[in-house]
Amino acid sequence: MLDGIKGLFFYLYYRHKPNIAYCEKLTSSGSGLVDKVIARLNIEHYRKQLADETDEAGRNTIMRLLAEEEAKLTALDDPPGKKRKK
Numbered sequence: 524m525l526d527g528i529k530g531l532f533f534y535l536y537y538r539h540k541p542n543i544a545y546c547e548k549l550t551s552s553g554s555g556l557v558d559k560v561i562a563r564l565n566i567e568h569y570r571k572q573l574a575d576e577t578d579e580a581g582r583n584t585i586m587r588l589l590a591e592e593e594a595k596l597t598a599l600d601d602p603p604g605k606k607r608k609k
Contacts, residue, residue, distance in 0.1 A: 555599045562596040 569589040576582045 559596065559599050562592050562599060565592045566596065 566589060569585050569592060573582060573585045573589065576585055
């Protein structure tokens with residue numbers, strides 16, 4: 524999992540190395556872009572772990588972490604006060 528996060532930041536750094544302000548903008552813009560990417564990577568990671576885990580206690584822990592990340596992603600996609608279009 525950590526490799527995915529490191530890879531993302533290395534990609535952003537080297538892709539926009541001449542424009543470091545762009546990377547800073549992504550992390551501090553308040554858009555939650557980086558948080559969304561990290562949440563999605565965590566969800567993908569936990570789903571893969573869940574497929575391989577056989578221990579019941581381990582599965583319960585992974586399912587709890589997965590549910591937390593999915594809730595976090597939902598909150599990032601639908602922040603409070605933002606009205607959804609119907």
